[in-house]
Amino acid sequence: MTLHPKGFDLTLERIRKLLSRLGDPQDRLPPVIHVAGTNGKGSATAFCRSMLEAAGLGVHVHTSPHLVSWHERYRIASKPGPGQLVDDDLFADAIERVAEANGGQPITVFEILTAVMFLLFSEQPADVAIVEVGLGGRFDATNILSDPAVSLIMPIALDHQAFLGDRVELIAAEKAGIIKPGCPVVVGAQSEDAARETIVSAADRLGSPLSVYGQDFQAFEEHGRLVYQDETGLLDLPLPALNGRHQIANAAAAIRTIRAAEFACPPEAIEKGLQTVSWPGRMQRLSSGRIVDAALPGAEVWVDGGHNPGAAVVVSETLAELEERFSRPLFLIAGMINTKDPLGYFRVFEDMVRHVYAIPVSGSEAGIDPVALADDAARAGLTAQPAIDVYQALDLMAEDWKKLDVPPRILICGSLYLVGEILAENGTPPQ
Structure with a gap:
C-alpha cells in the first residue's frame, strides 16, 4: 500500500510538509507536556492529566496506541470537568481535512493520526496539551514540536530494538531527541545508569534545565502515604489509585513535570489527582x-x-x-x-x-x-x-x-x- 508505506518510517519530512499545508497547527497549541519513555509514559500522562484537571485546567491528551477505539488517542479538554474522548463528527472532519491536505502522497498511519491531533488540539480551547510520543522520540512525528513547556522522559528499557537500537544508551539517545534547547526536562526513575547519563548529557548539551529523579526530586511510601520531596520541601499525599509500587515514582515524575512547567496546581489538586487517576489496561x-x-x-x-x-x-x-x-x-x-x-x-x-x-x-x-x-x-x-x-x-x-x-x-x-x-x-x- 503506497499511501502508508510502512508501519513505522522514522523521518520528520513528510509530517513537516503535511502540517505546513494545514497551516502549521502545531505552532498554535496551548503549553505542551511532551512525554517519551519505554515504560510508564502512559501512567505519567494519566497522572499529569488527573492533577491538572483537579486544579481546574482544561487538558488535551494524546496517547497511543489505543486499546479499543481510535477515539482514545484524542481526549479533548472540557471545562469545567474532565476532558472527553473526541466525538465522531469532530474526528471525522479532522481526518477528512488531513487526508485532503496530504493529497494522496505516501504517508504512514501514525503521521496522519499525529496531524489529526495537532489540528484538533489547535482548534479546541485548552490550558494544557499532553502529547505522548508514539515510538522513540527523535524522529517520532510528534517531535515536530519546537517549544514544549516541559519534556518528560520516563524509564528506558530495551524495546523496538529494530528501530531504536539494541543497547539501552542508544534507545535513551533516541528518546532524548525530544529535548529542545532551553526547555525544561524531567527525567523519571531510570533503572539503567547508562540511560540516565545519556539523557542528562543531552540536556546539558542543549542548555535545558534538568530535574532528575533521585537527585532533584524523589518519592517514597511511608505509613501508607506517598511522601514527595524536592527543593521546595515535602508533600504528604495519599498513595496513587493506580496499582503497583512503581506508580509512586511515576506520580513523582508527574508532580515534578507540572512544577517544572509552572502550571498552577496546588497541593490539594495533586492530592485529588492521585486519588482519581485512571489508566485502563495497565494492571x-x-x-x-x-x-x-x-x-x-x-x-x-x-x-x-x-x-x-x-x-x-x-x-x-x-x-x-x-x-x-x-x-x-x-x-x-x-x-x-x-x-x-x-x-x-x-x-x-x-x-x-x-x-x-x-x-x-x-x-x-x-x-x-x-x-x-x-x-x-x-x-x-x-x-x-x-x-x-x-x-x-x-x-x-x-x-x-x-x-x-x-x-x-x-x-x-x-x-x-x-x-x-x-x-x-x-x-x-x-x-
Whole structure:
C-alpha cells in the first residue's frame, strides 16, 4: 500500500510538509507536556492529566496506541470537568481535512493520526496539551514540536530494538531527541545508569534545565502515604489509585513535570489527582463483564498491556504485593506479537505462576502462534499450553484446576492489542 508505506518510517519530512499545508497547527497549541519513555509514559500522562484537571485546567491528551477505539488517542479538554474522548463528527472532519491536505502522497498511519491531533488540539480551547510520543522520540512525528513547556522522559528499557537500537544508551539517545534547547526536562526513575547519563548529557548539551529523579526530586511510601520531596520541601499525599509500587515514582515524575512547567496546581489538586487517576489496561482489575463471568467462581481477573521484560518486572512486583495481602494461585493468559521478547518476559514470572495459557492476538497480523508462545513460556521455566482464545483458556483452567483451595488470580497480559480485545469483549472499553 503506497499511501502508508510502512508501519513505522522514522523521518520528520513528510509530517513537516503535511502540517505546513494545514497551516502549521502545531505552532498554535496551548503549553505542551511532551512525554517519551519505554515504560510508564502512559501512567505519567494519566497522572499529569488527573492533577491538572483537579486544579481546574482544561487538558488535551494524546496517547497511543489505543486499546479499543481510535477515539482514545484524542481526549479533548472540557471545562469545567474532565476532558472527553473526541466525538465522531469532530474526528471525522479532522481526518477528512488531513487526508485532503496530504493529497494522496505516501504517508504512514501514525503521521496522519499525529496531524489529526495537532489540528484538533489547535482548534479546541485548552490550558494544557499532553502529547505522548508514539515510538522513540527523535524522529517520532510528534517531535515536530519546537517549544514544549516541559519534556518528560520516563524509564528506558530495551524495546523496538529494530528501530531504536539494541543497547539501552542508544534507545535513551533516541528518546532524548525530544529535548529542545532551553526547555525544561524531567527525567523519571531510570533503572539503567547508562540511560540516565545519556539523557542528562543531552540536556546539558542543549542548555535545558534538568530535574532528575533521585537527585532533584524523589518519592517514597511511608505509613501508607506517598511522601514527595524536592527543593521546595515535602508533600504528604495519599498513595496513587493506580496499582503497583512503581506508580509512586511515576506520580513523582508527574508532580515534578507540572512544577517544572509552572502550571498552577496546588497541593490539594495533586492530592485529588492521585486519588482519581485512571489508566485502563495497565494492571487493571476487571470487576464485572463477560470474561469475568466466564472465569472460575471468585477468581480475580486482571489485565495488563506491558509487553517487554522491563514492564514484566513492575507487573511481577505488583503481583507480589497482592500476594502478600491475600494469597491466590496465579495464572497467566498471554498473547504477544513477534517484535517482542517473550522469553525475557516470561522469565520474570518464574516461581510465581502456576500455569500459562497462550492465546492468539487476533488484532495484529504479527501475533505469535499460541503453540510457539507456549513453547517460549516452557523454555522460561513455566508450565504452559496453547488455547484458541481466552474463553477456551478459562474453560481449560476450570477443568484442570477445579480443586484449588483458593480462587485464582488471573492476569491476561503480554500485548496492548490483546488487552484491547479483552476489554472490548468484556464490555468494559476505556471511557
